[in-house]
Amino acid sequence: MNSNDSLTIRQAEPSDFNQVCDLYQKIIANLDKRTNFPLWTWGVHPSFDSLQQALNNQELWLFEHNGQLCGSALVNQALEGEEQVNWQGQNAWCIHLFGLDPDLGGRGLADAFLQGLMAMIQEKKADSIRLNLIEGNLPAHNLYSRNGFLHRGHYSVWLEDEGSLPFEMMEYLF
Numbered sequence: 001m002n003s004n005d006s007l008t009i010r011q012a013e014p015s016d017f018n019q020v021c022d023l024y025q026k027i028i029a030n031l032d033k034r035t036n037f038p039l040w041t042w043g044v045h046p047s048f049d050s051l052q053q054a055l056n057n058q059e060l061w062l063f064e065h066n067g068q069l070c071g072s073a074l075v076n077q078a079l080e081g082e083e084q085v086n087w088q089g090q091n092a093w094c095i096h097l098f099g100l101d102p103d104l105g106g107r108g109l110a111d112a113f114l115q116g117l118m119a120m121i122q123e124k125k126a127d128s129i130r131l132n133l134i135e136g137n138l139p140a141h142n143l144y145s146r147n148g149f150l151h152r153g154h155y156s157v158w159l160e161d162e163g164s165l166p167f168e169m170m171e172y173l174f
Helices: 012-032 046-058 109-123 138-146
Strands: 007-012 061-066 068-076 092-100 128-134 150-159 163-173
Touching: 007 109, 012 046, 012 061, 012 068, 012 092, 046 061, 061 109, 068 109, 092 109, 109 138, 128 138, 138 163
Parallel strands: 092 128
Antiparallel strands: 007 061, 061 068, 068 092, 128 163, 150 163
C-alpha cells in the first residue's frame, strides 16, 4: 500500500450483491487450494441467502481499494456463543465473515479494512467489538491480535457434518 492509494469503506447496496458473492467465492476457492483456516464453504457459510439477508438488514460492508471491491464483512450486534464468555464491554458490535481478495494479500489492506471497520463501529457509540474465529485460524488470530483484540474464551458449536467445532472468542475495547 502506498500513500496514493484510495481506501473506502461503505455499506453495500443491492447493485453490489453479485460482486460480493463473487468475492466470497473467490476467497473460498483460494482457501480450498491451501489450508482453509476459517472452514468456509460456499453455500453453507457464507451462502447466497445469508449474504442477501445481511444486505437486506444493512449489515454488509464493503472495502474498496482504488475504486475496486477488495473486501467485505458483516457487522451487527449478534454473536453466536457470546453468552458463554465473560466480556468486558457492554455495548458491543460484532464482525463476521471478514474477507479480503486473496490477490491483494501482503499489502496491509486487511489491517486497513479492519481499522476502518473499528472506527465505523466506534462511531456507533459501541464500547467494544466482539468476534469469533475457528481455533487454529492463525492468520485471523494474528490480524486481530496485532490490532488490539484480546482472547476472551472458547465456544464450541456442534454441526452434524463436522462434529464439534471450537471457536476462539475475541474482544476489542474502546
